[in-house]
Amino acid sequence: MTAFAQTPASRSAPPGLRLLDPAALSRIHRLELVARGLVEGFISGRHRSPYRGFSAEFAEHREYSPGDDIHDLDWRVYGRSDRYYIKQYIEETNLRATILLDASGSMAYRGELAAPHNGRPLSKFEYAQYLAASLTHLLIGQQDAVGLVTFDTQVRRYLPSRSRPTHLRVLLDELDATEPGGETALAPIFHDAADRVHRRGLIVIISDLFDDPDRLLNALHHFRYRKHEVIVMHVMAEEELSFPFDRWSQFKDLEARERHLELDPRALRAAYLDEVRRHLATLEKGCGEMKIDYVPFSTRQEFDMALAGYLAHRHSTTK
Numbered sequence: 001m002t003a004f005a006q007t008p009a010s011r012s013a014p015p016g017l018r019l020l021d022p023a024a025l026s027r028i029h030r031l032e033l034v035a036r037g038l039v040e041g042f043i044s045g046r047h048r049s050p051y052r053g054f055s056a057e058f059a060e061h062r063e064y065s066p067g068d069d070i071h072d073l074d075w076r077v078y079g080r081s082d083r084y085y086i087k088q089y090i091e092e093t094n095l096r097a098t099i100l101l102d103a104s105g106s107m108a109y110r111g112e113l114a115a116p117h118n119g120r121p122l123s124k125f126e127y128a129q130y131l132a133a134s135l136t137h138l139l140i141g142q143q144d145a146v147g148l149v150t151f152d153t154q155v156r157r158y159l160p161s162r163s164r165p166t167h168l169r170v171l172l173d174e175l176d177a178t179e180p181g182g183e184t185a186l187a188p189i190f191h192d193a194a195d196r197v198h199r200r201g202l203i204v205i206i207s208d209l210f211d212d213p214d215r216l217l218n219a220l221h222h223f224r225y226r227k228h229e230v231i232v233m234h235v236m237a238e239e240e241l242s243f244p245f246d247r248w249s250q251f252k253d254l255e256a257r258e259r260h261l262e263l264d265p266r267a268l269r270a271a272y273l274d275e276v277r278r279h280l281a282t283l284e285k286g287c288g289e290m291k292i293d294y295v296p297f298s299t300r301q302e303f304d305m306a307l308a309g310y311l312a313h314r315h316s317t318t319k
Contacts, residue, residue, distance in 0.1 A: 016172030019133035021117075024304030028138055031311040035095050035202055035229055036318050095144040096161040098197050099132050101175070102207035104152040104184035113238035114299035122299055124235050125180045128206040130303045131233060132175055135204060138311075140168045147197070148174055151189045152181040158196060186211040190219035200227045209234050213279055217286035224290050231293040234283065238300035241276065243269050 063084065073084055107125035114121030122130070132148070139146045140163060147161035148171050157174060186207060197203065203223050209216060209232075223230050246266060280296065287294035295310050297303070 016133075016169060016174075016176045019129055019172055019175055020137055021130060021134070021304060024130065024134050024307065025137060027304045027308040028134060028311055029141075031138070031308065031315060032142060033095075033097075033135065033138055033144075033202075033311060034315070034318050094163060095139065095142070096147070096199055096201035097135075097139050097144060098147040098149060098161060098193070098201065098203055099135060100149045100151070100190070100193055100203065100205045100207070101128060101132050101178065102152075102184070102186070102205075103150045103156065103178050103180050104208075104210075105180055105182050106184075106208055106210050107235075108180040109237050109240070111237035111239040111299060113242075113244070115302045117302070122303070123180075124208055124237055124299060127297070127299050127303050128233075128235050129175050129178075131206055131235070131297070131307060132204075133172055134304070134307055136168060136171050136175075140165065145201075146171060149193050149196075150174070150178045152184045155189060155192055155196075156181075158193075161201070184211075185215075187215035187219040190216070191222050194219070194222040194226055194228075197226075197228070201229070202231065203228045204231045204233065206233045206235060208236055208240075209283060213282040213286070216283065217290075220287065220292060221290060224292070230287075230290075231295065232283075232287055233295050233297055234280075235297045235299070238298050241298055243272050243276075 078084055103125065107128060108123055110121055110123035110126075112121060114123075114127070116122075117126075117130075136146050136148075143163055145161035145163040146167070148157065148159045150156045156178070159171060159174060162170075186209065190205070193203070205220075220230060220232070284294045284296075293314065297306050
């Protein structure tokens with residue numbers, strides 16, 4: 001879209017840990033990110049597994065087989081039918097989450113309308129870094145497993161899901177070390193990630209979603225085909241949403257720095273905003289049809305407020 005290079009402020013906190021914002025953590029520490037569907041895993045947790053076991057939530061009966069524990073016999077059913085049945089329950093398990101972080105050049109845009117953080121407005125990528133770090137801290141605090149995929153023109157790094165507390169620092173350091181790079185085509189990246197993440201779990205995509213919406217939705221369907229639950233966090237700068245520019249300007253392509261245009265933004269504002277609205281509406285409708293959480297974020301809103309609002313809403317609608 002439009003941007004000019006700016007020099008990042010100095011980082012006083014240790015690498016990685018600077019992304020754990022105390023205000024953000026205080027807003028979300030009492031919230032949970034619970035899977036709505038079935039997930040795979042073996043650690044006792046908050047999420048339903050597709051496997052039958054002997055935990056607290058009743059699922060169904062099955063006929064008794066030699067070797068079954070007689071303590072699990074349902075004597076009421078026996079009294080009615082004179083046949084032996086075992087109570088089966090749904091196991092609870094840990095969630096395996098994978099965060100896909102868009103590190104393409106367009107994510108480097110830092111608008112003047114962005115909410116200030118530590119004295120300066122956040123770029124889209126920094127906003128996404130804070131979202132990813134906060135979610136990682138929340139999930140590992142729930143004893144869930146978290147992995148990370150960073151990408152631009154290709155997958156840069158793939159860190160498989162782990163739930164150990166020490167893995168939090170590994171993920172935070174990787175997030176901190178990542179910088180926005182070059183061009184990207186998101187759909188092939190998503191197909192690649194869907195092929196890499198084999199076990200059913202949660203996929204969280206944090207991106208500005210600058211790609212053809214039909215190709216994006218087809219790639220998101222790949223995750224759903226593999227039975228993953230998907231959350232799409234669509235991060236855009238307020239300038240990209242409202243296009244407030246009112247004088248001749250030079251617009252630079254952040255994914256191909258040699259490309260730029262000089263134009264009067266007032267002449268194309270209406271057409272631009274119509275195109276943005278169509279793009280957003282197509283993504284939101286397509287995600288809704290696939291039962292994917294589509295969550296728009298504007299950098300004008302503080303990331304911790306926006307994230308806490310989403311988590312609270314999700315909690316209220318998750319049974």
